[in-house]
Amino acid sequence: MNLLTDVMYGPTMNINGAIRKTVHSMASAILSKMVKIIAMMLIVYAIVSAYIHLLNYSKGYYDSIGICFIIGIVLQIAFGTMILIDFSNNFSRGIGLFAMSMAINRLMSNLPNLAEPRGIQFVYALIMIATAVNMLYTGYSFARWRTRSRIGLMCSSLLMLSLTMGKIYYNADSYDVPGELIFTTYPDQCIACIMYVILFVMVSSEQVRNSMPTHVYLRKLDSIRCIKASEPSSYITRCDARTLLNAFIDRKDWSDVSDGGPVECEFKCTLYNYLGDESMIMVQKWADHDSLYITITGSKDGSILNAYRTSIDDISADGPIETCDTLFMYGGQGSEYRLRVRDEVEEW
Structure with a gap:
């Protein structure tokens, strides 16, 4: 019966593992395409902003910010082009360039407002510039794969989103702009809000979290700890190996836990x-x-004072359970752990 179970469920376990890998690959492909999409959005956003600026400039508005604005637009188009022609499709690099582009745009467009240190425009510009400087530094760290945390970029994108939405609401309320005309009245700012949301979602993704240097180092450390925890000279009995091999399909021999915690x-x-x-x-x-x-x-x-714990997504053996020598346990991050199997406790 155990041999029949191995024959029936062994391929199923491999199929489940293949499905998980396929899903992860599809998610990675979608996210890599998303980097190209945001690059095109950067260029479109720059063009829309330039068009609106030209309209306002022709009416005599914003004369003092012309040079800063042009620099910001040119750099934004340059960063978008760099992401598009980056054949390495490096996700972290793409996000870093995206963040740097948005930061430079906000920095350049708000610098002229510091010339008159009074009023709400000055306070808004001061906060936005400080946030942009932080986003610029964090984006550079992402592009160079040196950042150890996503929190800074996530907070910066949320703060910029809040400030931009607040500015849209303030202007719309001041000039009595109807809600249905907000997007057509302030298209550049509305597009910027959409891009801040996209940046936040991408930085929050599992792919970015797993690519962080700290996370990579921890995975390597976990592998070293696991190797030490289960040395080549260690083994489990075949009876226990059979129970572990069927852990995902049959847990009748397990002990129920009802202490109110997360363990079933x-x-x-x-x-x-x-x-x-x-x-x-x-x-x-x-x-x-x-x-x-x-x-x-x-x-x-x-005792858990010297213990190692990890998650397992699949368990297989190098043969039928009655004759196999090793159990293979596969973790969620592609890690592999091995346990030797023996018929009985061996005395030395």
Whole structure:
């Protein structure tokens, strides 16, 4: 029966893993296309802004900001073009250039307002310039793959979105612009709001989080810790291996947990070592989680003072459970962990 179960469900586990990889690949492809889309939006936004500026300039408005405005528009088009011709399709680099372009545009368009240090326009310009400088620095760090956090760019995009929406509301209220005419009256500012939202969503994505240097270093550290936690000389018995192999399809041998926490049920077994040491493996199923969480403790009594825990999305073996030598457990970030299998506890 166990052999039949392996034959029936083994391919299914591989299919599930293939489906997950396909979904991740599709998401990455969509996000990479999104980088090109925002590059085109940068250029369109620059053209719309330039057109509106020319209309206002012909009426005698904003004479003092002409040079700064032109510099901002030229740089924005340049950054958009750089993203379009970046054949590496580096997601982090694209977001960095996008953020730098938006920051420079806001910086240049608000600098002239500092010439008259009074009124609400001065306060607005001061806050926007400070936010733009922060976004410019963070965007540069993204483009160079040196940033260790997404928080700065996320906060900057939200603050710029709030300031721009506030300015639109203030101007519309001051000049009695009807709600249905706001977009046609202030198209450049409305497009900017859309771009801030897109920037925030992209920076919040899992692909960016996983590409952060800190996250990469932590994954490498986890791999090292896992190798140390389950040494080549360690093994589990075949009976426990059978239970682990069926963890995603059959948990009748697991213990129910009803302590009010997130754990639904768990399974514990002993990790033996040829050197005579023993530690404990604890696998848990959490509510509302598809993955399993496996913890390898540093001692048999299960003390968590020296323990390693990771998520597992798939478990397979190098053969039928009755004769296999190794269990393979695959983590959500492409990591792979191995457990040797023996028929019984071996005495040395």
